[in-house]
Amino acid sequence: MPSLTTHAGFPVIPIHIDSAWKGTSDCRSCGIRDMVLFADLNEQDFGQIHAPIDNFEYAPEAVLFTEGEQALGIYTLRQGMVKLVRSTADGRARIVRVLRAGDVIGLEALATAHYDTEAVAMVSSSVCRIPLSVLHHLSANSPRLHVRLMQKWQQALKDADDWLAELNFGTARQRVAGLALKMRDADAPHKTSFFAREDMGAMLDLKLETVSREISALVREGLVRPLDKIGRRYEILDEQRLLTN
Amino acid sequence: MPSLTTHAGFPVIPIHIDSAWKGTSDCRSCGIRDMVLFADLNEQDFGQIHAPIDNFEYAPEAVLFTEGEQALGIYTLRQGMVKLVRSTADGRARIVRVLRAGDVIGLEALATAHYDTEAVAMVSSSVCRIPLSVLHHLSANSPRLHVRLMQKWQQALKDADDWLAELNFGTARQRVAGLALKMRDADAPHKTSFFAREDMGAMLDLKLETVSREISALVREGLVRPLDKIGRRYEILDEQRLLTN
DNA sequence: CGAGCGCTTGACCGGCGTCAACACCCGTGG
DNA sequence: CCACGGGTGTTGACGCCGGTCAAGCGCTCG
Numbered sequence: 001m002p003s004l005t006t007h008a009g010f011p012v013i014p015i016h017i018d019s020a021w022k023g024t025s026d027c028r029s030c031g032i033r034d035m036v037l038f039a040d041l042n043e044q045d046f047g048q049i050h051a052p053i054d055n056f057e058y059a060p061e062a063v064l065f066t067e068g069e070q071a072l073g074i075y076t077l078r079q080g081m082v083k084l085v086r087s088t089a090d091g092r093a094r095i096v097r098v099l100r101a102g103d104v105i106g107l108e109a110l111a112t113a114h115y116d117t118e119a120v121a122m123v124s125s126s127v128c129r130i131p132l133s134v135l136h137h138l139s140a141n142s143p144r145l146h147v148r149l150m151q152k153w154q155q156a157l158k159d160a161d162d163w164l165a166e167l168n169f170g171t172a173r174q175r176v177a178g179l180a181l182k183m184r185d186a187d188a189p190h191k192t193s194f195f196a197r198e199d200m201g202a203m204l205d206l207k208l209e210t211v212s213r214e215i216s217a218l219v220r221e222g223l224v225r226p227l228d229k230i231g232r233r234y235e236i237l238d239e240q241r242l243l244t245n
Numbered sequence: 246m247p248s249l250t251t252h253a254g255f256p257v258i259p260i261h262i263d264s265a266w267k268g269t270s271d272c273r274s275c276g277i278r279d280m281v282l283f284a285d286l287n288e289q290d291f292g293q294i295h296a297p298i299d300n301f302e303y304a305p306e307a308v309l310f311t312e313g314e315q316a317l318g319i320y321t322l323r324q325g326m327v328k329l330v331r332s333t334a335d336g337r338a339r340i341v342r343v344l345r346a347g348d349v350i351g352l353e354a355l356a357t358a359h360y361d362t363e364a365v366a367m368v369s370s371s372v373c374r375i376p377l378s379v380l381h382h383l384s385a386n387s388p389r390l391h392v393r394l395m396q397k398w399q400q401a402l403k404d405a406d407d408w409l410a411e412l413n414f415g416t417a418r419q420r421v422a423g424l425a426l427k428m429r430d431a432d433a434p435h436k437t438s439f440f441a442r443e444d445m446g447a448m449l450d451l452k453l454e455t456v457s458r459e460i461s462a463l464v465r466e467g468l469v470r471p472l473d474k475i476g477r478r479y480e481i482l483d484e485q486r487l488l489t490n
Numbered sequence: 491c492g493a494g495c496g497c498t499t500g501a502c503c504g505g506c507g508t509c510a511a512c513a514c515c516c517g518t519g520g
Numbered sequence: 521c522c523a524c525g526g527g528t529g530t531t532g533a534c535g536c537c538g539g540t541c542a543a544g545c546g547c548t549c550g
Binding site: 416417451452454455458474475 | 537539540541547548
Binding site: 196197198208209212213215216230231 | 528529530531
């Protein structure tokens with residue numbers, strides 16, 4: 001019987017985490033349709049969808065898929081936040097990006113039928129899953145989806161480069177400030193979201209204590225203000241000084 | 246009369262750097278065709294190409310295109326190395342990736358007709374440029390190109406995540422060692438390429454002095470050995486210790 | 491052969507990591 | 521209702537890695 005450690009000696013915590021199937025979608029009446037892959041599809045395109053598009057709910061810390069796993073489909077994030085996690089050869093975990101409502105999760109599966117990173121819900125999240133077969137068929141037969149797909153690829157690549165160029169460069173102060181600005185609510189730009197300090201460290205290549213110290217400093221100096229008692233939501237008070245630190 | 250500084254006060258060096266047109270391609274007889282976008286095209290596909298595919302040579306430090314520039318086409322790197330550079334809001338330059346023979350440069354232009362990063366030759370490099378119109382037409386009409394394109398997008402995204410997860414994480418030692426392994430020759434895996442120390446710093450988020458020190462340490466401890474006197478080519482002597490540093 | 495640029499090396503310092511104690515929030519059970 | 525306990529966030533003391541500043545070296549090219 002194998003013990004609960006990997007060959008590298010890291011503990012494996014056997015967590016069972018809930019995810020739940022929530023029925024199939026009628027994409028025509030999707031609430032966030034203007035943001036997503038199917039935004040421009042017409043009635044004829046929808047008629048070519050011959051596999052069900054399922055909806056799922058994931059609890060915080062639930063795993064959508066793991067690195068290297070065989071792919072069933074591409075996810076669209078309807079609500080919540082999902083982190084993409086890579087594990088390095090020596091066992092450290094790195095968060096390469098955070099996806100939010102409207103983002104596509106697992107695009108890479110279109111090319112390889114495997115996922116390149118692990119995807120984990122950071123808060124309770126709802127997604128829909130489009131089977132690979134549907135996407136392969138439509139991307140060849142609907143120029144409208146074809147264009148959208150291209151835009152999603154481009155957005156994913158730009159996001160990846162942004163995370164590297166903006167959030168993993170410079171002092172601890174600059175990184176935390178940069179994350180605060182990047183994670184602003186789309187609809188309320190003076191509010192922003194932070195995460196568990198260890199997660200923030202994995203995003204910014206900092207230790208959790210350093211993250212905590214920098215956040216405290218930003219609060220002390222009046223650039224941001226906590227909106228809850230658990231350190232997740234903050235109000236941005238001085239955008240200018242956050243930018244030019 | 247504008248001075249030679251930007252609004253942020255950084256000097257602008259007015260360098261004129263050579264690039265030269267080297268004729269148009271017959272892609273059917275391309276020497277590296279099996280690596281590139283047009284690998285699987287058939288005679289019918291080639292018949293649909295109605296704009297010339299130009300070849301160019303760039304000298305070291307020559308700029309292929311700048312960030313935000315309107316795009317004419319997508320480049321394929323036939324020989325040499327090209328760095329992708331982002332400038333942050335406060336004027337620092339970050340190298341987000343290095344492209345090598347067979348890689349595609351400027352894919353993002355397919356979606357937006359603009360380039361998202363600056364591309365600069367690091368050594369003298371030869372490229373061919375496929376006009377956007379050709380790619381738009383073929384990606385809709387040739388399933389063979391369609392599949393290749395998807396693979397190139399996926400590769401670009403994976404590369405971006407790799408740079409973040411593997412090369413911008415951990416100690417200076419780990420980063421330099423990681424770069425040595427990533428930049429190994431495709432055909433001679435015990436040989437590898439380094440770059441100007443300042444460029445390496447911009448890739449790894451280190452200062453050039455730190456890069457120099459770490460390389461010296463790797464040489465001193467017998468993990469690598471210089472193959473030239475200018476610090477560009479090295480032989481990998483102990484791959485295992487490079488990996489597990 | 492000399493000038494200049496880039497690489498290396500050294501000395502010193504500061505920012506971030508490490509280790510540890512403590513505070514706070516919240517769920518649980520008495 | 522309150523006492524307790526665990527998990528997470530905060531704060532402090534200290535040490536080290538990497539940044540800064542500066543000098544010197546070696547290669548290359550005019």
